[in-house]
Amino acid sequence: MPVWFDGKLLYSSQRVGAGCTTPTFVQLGAEHPRQVGDSYIDDVVINAT
Structure with a gap:
C-alpha cells in the first residue's frame, strides 16, 4: 500500500493488515x-490484485 502526497512517496508496504481476506467496501x-x-481526499485508486 503506497501513500503519496504532492508527488512524493511517503509510505509503502507490501504487508498491510486489513483484518479480512476479501474486502467488500472501503x-x-x-x-x-x-x-x-x-478529510481532504483526492485521486483514490483501489485495485484488486
Missing part, C-alpha cells in the same frame, strides 16, 4: 458522526 473518514474532522 470507507474514507470517520465511521460515526461523533468523530468530527475534515
Whole structure:
C-alpha cells in the first residue's frame, strides 16, 4: 500500500493488515458522526490484485 502526497512517496508496504481476506467496501473518514474532522481526499485508486 503506497501513500503519496504532492508527488512524493511517503509510505509503502507490501504487508498491510486489513483484518479480512476479501474486502467488500472501503470507507474514507470517520465511521460515526461523533468523530468530527475534515478529510481532504483526492485521486483514490483501489485495485484488486
